[in-house]
Amino acid sequence: MTSTVVNGGISFWYADDGLPAAREPLPGDATADVVIVGGGYTGLWTAYYLKKAAPFLRITVLEQKFCGYGASGRNGGWLYNGIAGRDRYAKLYGRDAAVRLQKAMNDTVAEVVRVAAEEGIDADIVRGGVLEVARTPAQLARLRAFHEQELSYGEKDRELYGARETAERIRVADAVGSAWTPHGARVHPVKLVKGLAAAVEALGVTVHESTPVTEIRAGHAVTPYGTVRASYVLRCTEGFTASLKGQRRTWLPMNSSMVATEPLSEEQWAAIGWAGRETLGDMAHAYMYAQRTADGRIALGGRGVPYRFGSRTDNDGRTQRETVEALRGILVDFFPALAGVRIAHAWSGVLGVPRDWCASVTLDRATGLGWAGGYVGSGVATANLAGRTLCDLVRLDSGQAGATDLTGLPWVGHRVRKWEPEPLRWLGVHGMYATYRSADRRERVSHSMAPSRLARMADRVAGRH
Secondary structure, three states, X not given: OOOOOEEOOOOHHHHHHOOOOOOOOOOOOEEEEEEEEOOOHHHHHHHHHHHHHOOOOOEEEEOOOOOXXXXXXXXXXXXXXXXXXXXXXXXXXXXXXXXXXXXXXXXXXXXXXXXHHHOOOOOOOEOOXXXXXXXXXXXXXXXXXXXXXXXXXXXXXXXXXXXXXXXXXXXXXXXXXXXXXXXXXXXXXXXXHHHHHHHHHHHOOEEEOOOOOOXXXXXXXXXXXXXXXXXXXXXXXXHHHHHXXXXXXXXXXXXXXXXXXXXXXXXXXXXXXXXXXXXXXXXXXXXXXXXXXXXXXXXXXXXXXXOOHHHOOOOOOOOOHHHHHHHHHHHHHHOHHHOXXXXXXXXXXXXXXXXXXXXXXXXXOOOOEEEEXXXXXXXXXXXXXXXXXXXXXXXXXXXXXXXXXXXXXXXXXXXXXXXXXXXXXXXXXXXXXXHHHHHHHHHHHHOOOOOOHHHHHHHHHHOOO
């Protein structure tokens, strides 16, 4: 079933919507008020809000390939309110601070939808919310605890379902319960990033593609074609951060892989349900994520080869055959009626993982260097909040505006130690995910509501709790 799969080619989303027209590389040395390194969601949102707030600013975006080449053009299309590190921020800065962060994320989903409508970006957005299912007793216990935790962070409009109510939404095999939040939407990632890049250029931001930045230092973004000098240099490189000089161990480029099916028939959709177009996830330790696409496919993802030695990144999204087969296995396990459905496309991409698994935004007032990222797979919405926050931090530092609610959020200024050197990094990540998969297998056969001790051990080693 994988012999005719289109493998790589960046992602299915680009196969569906086409590659963007190329923008010119940097022609030589230049100056700007703000230079943004990285043309994905974070960099483009930062440029968008800065230019809207201060049209006089000279803003330049430098992108090594083309806007949306990285995770912004390869993700699962989950625009939702999850943010990496919230519980740790609650421990460090108090629950009230973490509640403010969560509320900001809840509002961010609506903000992205609002801007897309205002800018005429048709990104196949459907606000169906997020449905996360449990398929074992242990997963059900985690689901209930997760639901109560989300309520404690102020999300009062979420719902908890039993097996029957879950099946009325999506008929997932063996589902014993689920939780749903309205703070989520399905999007077409590439249509969103293309529309955002066009909106940024229309505002007067300069965007140079095919311009890899090799080094960032105070006041300088260095490329093979010249150096851009600016008062503020903002690093928005997420999973590709390790390629910059001095950043090899800053954020680990974690690999995530996806497949997209051929379009399903009306009969197949009738067997599955999914009329609400919710984004779909589960409560496994090695979790999956999926959406029903606008053209009637299922796009489904999970961890394949989680990490490449030396913090290397992939080759245009090409994915190992074993990973494609494993993701197909998850699809059929969830939806047995789709056993004969063909996988049409497979791809991979990297996301940024800090050592403590906490997303963060920082502006160093002494140097003018700023950065945002470490989203750990929750970046579609988080990048928007990060972009707005970087905008406010720059305006605060430059005297254009005062402090805002965003500049006071607990993830601002958070710093963390670097990842271990190789081969410890490679051994640790691969060992962690092997342990998570073993924990999932044990929970499937034990029928116990107690979570696997293996998963708790992996969490401690990883630094996730």
